[in-house]
Amino acid sequence: MASTFDYRPTRAVISLSAIKENVRNLRKQLSNNTDMIAVVKADGYGHGAMQSAQAAIEAGAIMAAVATPDEALELRTKGFSHPILVMGPSPITFLSEASKQNIAVTVTGVQWARDAVEELKDFKGILTVHVKIDTGMGRIGIRSEQELKELLKILEGTSAIKIEGTFTHFATADEKDSKRTHKQFEAFTQLVACFPQRPKLVHAANSAAALRFPEFALDAVRFGIGMYGISPSDVVKAEQPFRLKRALRLETEIAYVKQVNAIEPISYGGTYEAQPGEWIATLPIGYADGLKRGLRNQEVLVRGQRVPIVGTICMDQCMIRLPEHVSEGEPVVILGKQGTEEITMEEWATRLGTIPYEIAVTIARRVQRQYFGD
Numbered sequence: 001m002a003s004t005f006d007y008r009p010t011r012a013v014i015s016l017s018a019i020k021e022n023v024r025n026l027r028k029q030l031s032n033n034t035d036m037i038a039v040v041k042a043d044g045y046g047h048g049a050m051q052s053a054q055a056a057i058e059a060g061a062i063m064a065a066v067a068t069p070d071e072a073l074e075l076r077t078k079g080f081s082h083p084i085l086v087m088g089p090s091p092i093t094f095l096s097e098a099s100k101q102n103i104a105v106t107v108t109g110v111q112w113a114r115d116a117v118e119e120l121k122d123f124k125g126i127l128t129v130h131v132k133i134d135t136g137m138g139r140i141g142i143r144s145e146q147e148l149k150e151l152l153k154i155l156e157g158t159s160a161i162k163i164e165g166t167f168t169h170f171a172t173a174d175e176k177d178s179k180r181t182h183k184q185f186e187a188f189t190q191l192v193a194c195f196p197q198r199p200k201l202v203h204a205a206n207s208a209a210a211l212r213f214p215e216f217a218l219d220a221v222r223f224g225i226g227m228y229g230i231s232p233s234d235v236v237k238a239e240q241p242f243r244l245k246r247a248l249r250l251e252t253e254i255a256y257v258k259q260v261n262a263i264e265p266i267s268y269g270g271t272y273e274a275q276p277g278e279w280i281a282t283l284p285i286g287y288a289d290g291l292k293r294g295l296r297n298q299e300v301l302v303r304g305q306r307v308p309i310v311g312t313i314c315m316d317q318c319m320i321r322l323p324e325h326v327s328e329g330e331p332v333v334i335l336g337k338q339g340t341e342e343i344t345m346e347e348w349a350t351r352l353g354t355i356p357y358e359i360a361v362t363i364a365r366r367v368q369r370q371y372f373g374d
Helices: 016-029 042-046 049-059 069-077 093-102 110-119 147-154 179-192 206-210 233-237 346-354 356-361
Strands: 011-015 035-039 065-068 084-086 104-107 125-131 161-167 201-203 222-225 248-253 255-257 264-266 271-273 279-283 298-303 305-310 318-322 330-338 342-343 368-372
Touching: 011 016, 016 035, 016 049, 016 206, 016 222, 016 368, 042 049, 042 069, 042 356, 065 069, 069 084, 069 093, 069 104, 069 356, 093 110, 093 125, 093 279, 104 110, 104 161, 110 201, 110 305, 125 147, 147 179, 179 201, 201 222, 206 233, 233 255, 264 342, 298 342, 305 342, 346 356
Parallel strands: 011 368, 035 065, 035 222, 065 084, 084 104, 104 125, 125 161, 161 201
Antiparallel strands: 011 248, 248 330, 255 279, 264 271, 279 318, 298 305, 298 330, 305 318, 330 342
16 A cells, blocks of 8 residues: 555644754753753644654654643653643543643633642542733733742642642743843742742743743743744844754655647636746646645746746645746646755745744645654
């Protein structure tokens, strides 16, 4: 029976070696007292959660972090045996299963703590938690010393809940002005001091802060977008202590080629009119794969040269204009390097008015992931 990679040439090729290299390089910047949490939410930012988590662990991370209970359970189902933290809200009904699966969950607020204690009043196991402190992100978490003391008093009423960590999230660590980030860190430090016993893992730094502010490393840093070789912003890229190595290349091949003999409209709406003599090729990739319709006129790489996407991008296919005849089956790079040219997620993000994070996580699951490296 043929491999799934034998049939569709559109695939994301992911270097596990690049992920490991990024983890190791950041580890070199950290003290021996600071651990690393590998963030693999949203299917490892589109790179594959299980493969990315395992690569990060092998390179020195101590645990994986995800956004939802389902993401954590998927890792467990696939055989990931190391600690996992769910950073987003978890429903109370998940808590007993989280304990059984050695999955730590986030305490989002006082009411959540009350509900958790009630849910686990007859529970014989131990649920590991990290207390979220909101110092300015405005999403979830404790916002004052009074709230924190109330929460801790509630949790004292049960032996079923163990506080392993506490954390916050910086809202502007990737921006040039660092005043707000420093203010958040100060607020976090003040609230951490309210714990009768300092939790084992106190963590604040995301990728941007880990790369820019080593003084904020604390007990652990959370390495997310940077782990995959993508800088959180141009500001971070200019200041980061080492060069991140990109882990993902999106590629396909030419499926069909024709030379136009007369003016001919291309794709839906006829928004592009090919001129006589132009070579038009069809690629088996479209917006259902993550090549968004707004990327019309975006370039791809053929034989190391940039060539434009022409006409409206379809759900499953798109068309490009070639400078000359190229045979069907010719490799095409949609994202990544070919020869001396490179097309980056940042380039797409600029064209679409978004951030590279969104590009990474919207490469569809039907695009096969192919892994290589250690």
